[in-house]
Amino acid sequence: MLLLVLAVFWGLLYAYRAHRRRKGPASFLPAPSSSLTSASPLLFASRSTRITLHNLHLSAQLSSFNDIHISASARLRRSRWKALVTLAYDAGSIVGALGMVGSLVLLVWASIQLAMSLYDKSYAIPPPHTPALHKRDALPEVALPSSSHQAPLTLIIPGVTTPLSDLPVLLVSLLTTQIIHELGHAVAAALESVSLSSVGLGLTVLLPSAFVAFPSGEVDSLPPRPRLRIISAGAFHNLLFWLALVIFSWARLSSALWPVLGYSxxxxxxxxxxxxxxxxxxxxxxxxxxxxxxxxxxxxxxxxxxxxxxxxxxxxxxxxxxxxxxxxxxxxxxxxxxxxxxxxxxxxxxxxxxxxxxxxxxxxxxxxxxxxxxxxxxxxxxxxxxxxxxxxxxxxxxxxxxxxxxxxxxxxxxxxxxxxxxxxxxxxxxxxxxxxxxxxxxxxxxxxxxxxxxxxxxxxLPIGLPLLFSQFFTYLQTLTLSLYFFNLLPLPFLDGGQLLDALHSWWSAPSPSRTLTAESVPLSDLEGADGDGDEFRIGQRPQVDAHAHGKTDLRGAVHVCAGVLLGICVVLGLANAYLDR
Structure with missing residues (x-):
C-alpha cells in the first residue's frame, strides 16, 4: 500500500511537470538539441518561492525568511550578549571537532561489534541448556540467552526494526531534528553577519529534509574561527537539544503534565x-x-x-x-x-x-x-x-x-x-x-x-495521545543524537567533511586570511540547496606550501576511511536486522 501511494504521488508530480513544460511559452527559433532532451526541474516559481523536482527529489526554497535573518543579525551585533553567544559557539566548534573524532571511533567500534554479532548469529554453536528452577514470583527475571556481542547500532528500518505504523512519527521526528540542525547554522551565520540566501524543505522518495543556503563566497571568505562556528553549529544544536530531552526525561516532567490534561x-x-x-x-x-x-x-x-x-x-x-x-x-x-x-x-x-x-x-x-x-x-x-x-x-x-x-x-x-x-x-x-x-x-x-x-x-480525551507523544519523544532522542554523530563524519557531503577541511586549511595556512582550496564543497552545496547563478561559486585555488600535498593526501585518506567504515556498518547492520527478523 505504501509503495502504491508513493508511486501515485511521484507520478502525479512528474505528470504535472511535463504538463507545465508543454504549457510553457513557445519558441519560434530552433531550440538547441540539449534543451530538447533535458527537462527543466522547475515546478513552481514566484518572487520568494522556488519548487524544483529532479531525480525523485522535491525541493522547496524560500527567501521570505531572509529579512528576518537580517534583522536577527543586526540585533545580535548590538546585543550585550554577543560575546557570550560567540564563546558558546566557539565551544560548539571544539565539541564538533571532538564529535568528529568520536564518530570515527564509534564507527570502528560498531563495525567490530556488528561483525562479532553477525558471526555469533550465523556460525556460533548455542550453549547447551542447563535446567534451572524458577519460582513464579521471579518470572520477570527469566530471559532468553543472548549473544555475547550485542550490536551497538540498530538501523531504523520501518517494518523491519521498527513497526511500520511508526513511520509517520519517525518522519516527523527526523524532520524536526533536521530543522533544529539547520537553525544552528542560521543562528551562527547571523552572529557572523553572513546573509541568508534561502531556507527550504526537501523530500527524497520518502525521507524529508531541511536546509539553509548561504552565498558561498561569504562563508568561504570568513576567518577560520567564524567558519568553524558556522559549520559546527548544526551538530552543536543537535547535542544541546538532546541534552534538553535527557533532562526532560530525567525530571519526569511528563508525569506532571498528563494528570493536568486529564489522564491517570x-x-x-x-x-x-x-x-x-x-x-x-x-x-x-x-x-x-x-x-x-x-x-x-x-x-x-x-x-x-x-x-x-x-x-x-x-x-x-x-x-x-x-x-x-x-x-x-x-x-x-x-x-x-x-x-x-x-x-x-x-x-x-x-x-x-x-x-x-x-x-x-x-x-x-x-x-x-x-x-x-x-x-x-x-x-x-x-x-x-x-x-x-x-x-x-x-x-x-x-x-x-x-x-x-x-x-x-x-x-x-x-x-x-x-x-x-x-x-x-x-x-x-x-x-x-x-x-x-x-x-x-x-x-x-x-x-x-x-x-x-x-x-x-x-x-x-484521545486514548493514544500519551503513547504518541512517548513515541515521538523517543524517536527525537534517538535521531537527534544519531544526527549529531552522523553529520560529523568526515565525509565531503556532511558537516564533518567541511569541518575537517576548515581545520586542515587553518592548520596548513601560514596566515589566517588563507581560504579553502578549490576541492572544498561550499556550505550551501553541503546543505542540499538547489543552486543557480553566482550563489554557488567555488573559491579560487590558493597558493600552498611544500607540505600541502601531504596534508591534502591525509585529508583524502580520512574521507575514504570514513566512507568505507560507514559502508561496512550499513551492510553489517542490514545483515543483523535480516537475521533478527
Missing part, C-alpha cells in the same frame, strides 16, 4: 489498551481504553512498572524444569466426562472455541472444553469454580483439570473504565471486569496490541 497513571498496576491491529483475533473483543491488570494468574502490580511485568509474562516460555505447574480448575467428573475429545486428536482441525483439557491425575483422560466456562462459571452450575493444584484440593467426585501441555491458552483480565462501559453495554458485556481468553502464541499479543501508561478520565 496506571503504570504501577496495569496497561491501557491503546489500539488493536485490525487483523488480530482480539480486534473487536479487546476494547480501546480498557486496563489490563492481570495476565493468566499473575497480576501486574508487583511493585515495579507494569510495562516490564507485561512484557516478561508474554515472552516467558515455561520449561519442563519448572517445579511450580500452573493452577487448574476443580470440575465435576460427570460434567467433564460428558464432553467429547474430538479436538484433542492430532488429525482434527483446531476449534477456536474449544481447547483440550486433562485431569492432573489421569493425563490420558482428555476432553474438549470451552475455556470461557472455566472463567465465566456462573452460566453453568456444574462448570469449574475453584482453582487447584491436584485433586486433593477439590471435593468428592471432582477432578483437577488443566489445559494440556501443548495448549497455548492465556487469560487477560480487564477493567473497563466508567466512561467506556456505555459503549460496551451495547454488546451485552457492560461489567466493570471482563476476561478474555487468548489461544495461540502470547508474543503475538505484543505485536498486535499497543498499550500505554495513561488512562483518560473522559471519552472526550
Amino acid at each position: 497513571d496506571v503504570s504501577l498496576y496495569g496497561r491501557v489498551v491503546v489500539s488493536v491491529d485490525e487483523s488480530s483475533p482480539l480486534y473487536g473483543h479487546l476494547p480501546r481504553g480498557a486496563v489490563i491488570y492481570k495476565v493468566g494468574d499473575d497480576t501486574l502490580d508487583t511493585g515495579r512498572r507494569a510495562a516490564e511485568r507485561w512484557e516478561a509474562l508474554l515472552t516467558h516460555r515455561p520449561s519442563p524444569a519448572e517445579h511450580d505447574p500452573p493452577l487448574g480448575w476443580c470440575a465435576e467428573e460427570a460434567w467433564f466426562a460428558a464432553h467429547n475429545a474430538s479436538c484433542c486428536t492430532p488429525s482434527h482441525p483446531p476449534i477456536p472455541t474449544q481447547a483440550c483439557f486433562a485431569p492432573t491425575s489421569d493425563p490420558a483422560f482428555e476432553r474438549c472444553v470451552d475455556p470461557l466456562l472455566f472463567l465465566h462459571s456462573a452460566s453453568d452450575a456444574a462448570a469449574p469454580r475453584h482453582r487447584c493444584m491436584t485433586a486433593v484440593d477439590c471435593g468428592h467426585a471432582q477432578l483437577c483439570v488443566r489445559p494440556r501441555s501443548d495448549q497455548e491458552l492465556l487469560a487477560l483480565t480487564l477493567h473497563i473504565p466508567p466512561w467506556l462501559r456505555g459503549d460496551v453495554d451495547r454488546t451485552g458485556e457492560g461489567d466493570a471486569e471482563r476476561t478474555l481468553v487468548w489461544q495461540g502464541d502470547s508474543i503475538e499479543i505484543l505485536r498486535e496490541v499497543s498499550v500505554g501508561d495513561w488512562l483518560p478520565r473522559s471519552h472526550m
Whole structure:
C-alpha cells in the first residue's frame, strides 16, 4: 500500500511537470538539441518561492525568511550578549571537532561489534541448556540467552526494526531534528553577519529534509574561527537539544503534565489498551481504553512498572524444569466426562472455541472444553469454580483439570473504565471486569496490541495521545543524537567533511586570511540547496606550501576511511536486522 501511494504521488508530480513544460511559452527559433532532451526541474516559481523536482527529489526554497535573518543579525551585533553567544559557539566548534573524532571511533567500534554479532548469529554453536528452577514470583527475571556481542547500532528500518505504523512519527521526528540542525547554522551565520540566501524543505522518495543556503563566497571568505562556528553549529544544536530531552526525561516532567490534561497513571498496576491491529483475533473483543491488570494468574502490580511485568509474562516460555505447574480448575467428573475429545486428536482441525483439557491425575483422560466456562462459571452450575493444584484440593467426585501441555491458552483480565462501559453495554458485556481468553502464541499479543501508561478520565480525551507523544519523544532522542554523530563524519557531503577541511586549511595556512582550496564543497552545496547563478561559486585555488600535498593526501585518506567504515556498518547492520527478523 505504501509503495502504491508513493508511486501515485511521484507520478502525479512528474505528470504535472511535463504538463507545465508543454504549457510553457513557445519558441519560434530552433531550440538547441540539449534543451530538447533535458527537462527543466522547475515546478513552481514566484518572487520568494522556488519548487524544483529532479531525480525523485522535491525541493522547496524560500527567501521570505531572509529579512528576518537580517534583522536577527543586526540585533545580535548590538546585543550585550554577543560575546557570550560567540564563546558558546566557539565551544560548539571544539565539541564538533571532538564529535568528529568520536564518530570515527564509534564507527570502528560498531563495525567490530556488528561483525562479532553477525558471526555469533550465523556460525556460533548455542550453549547447551542447563535446567534451572524458577519460582513464579521471579518470572520477570527469566530471559532468553543472548549473544555475547550485542550490536551497538540498530538501523531504523520501518517494518523491519521498527513497526511500520511508526513511520509517520519517525518522519516527523527526523524532520524536526533536521530543522533544529539547520537553525544552528542560521543562528551562527547571523552572529557572523553572513546573509541568508534561502531556507527550504526537501523530500527524497520518502525521507524529508531541511536546509539553509548561504552565498558561498561569504562563508568561504570568513576567518577560520567564524567558519568553524558556522559549520559546527548544526551538530552543536543537535547535542544541546538532546541534552534538553535527557533532562526532560530525567525530571519526569511528563508525569506532571498528563494528570493536568486529564489522564491517570496506571503504570504501577496495569496497561491501557491503546489500539488493536485490525487483523488480530482480539480486534473487536479487546476494547480501546480498557486496563489490563492481570495476565493468566499473575497480576501486574508487583511493585515495579507494569510495562516490564507485561512484557516478561508474554515472552516467558515455561520449561519442563519448572517445579511450580500452573493452577487448574476443580470440575465435576460427570460434567467433564460428558464432553467429547474430538479436538484433542492430532488429525482434527483446531476449534477456536474449544481447547483440550486433562485431569492432573489421569493425563490420558482428555476432553474438549470451552475455556470461557472455566472463567465465566456462573452460566453453568456444574462448570469449574475453584482453582487447584491436584485433586486433593477439590471435593468428592471432582477432578483437577488443566489445559494440556501443548495448549497455548492465556487469560487477560480487564477493567473497563466508567466512561467506556456505555459503549460496551451495547454488546451485552457492560461489567466493570471482563476476561478474555487468548489461544495461540502470547508474543503475538505484543505485536498486535499497543498499550500505554495513561488512562483518560473522559471519552472526550484521545486514548493514544500519551503513547504518541512517548513515541515521538523517543524517536527525537534517538535521531537527534544519531544526527549529531552522523553529520560529523568526515565525509565531503556532511558537516564533518567541511569541518575537517576548515581545520586542515587553518592548520596548513601560514596566515589566517588563507581560504579553502578549490576541492572544498561550499556550505550551501553541503546543505542540499538547489543552486543557480553566482550563489554557488567555488573559491579560487590558493597558493600552498611544500607540505600541502601531504596534508591534502591525509585529508583524502580520512574521507575514504570514513566512507568505507560507514559502508561496512550499513551492510553489517542490514545483515543483523535480516537475521533478527
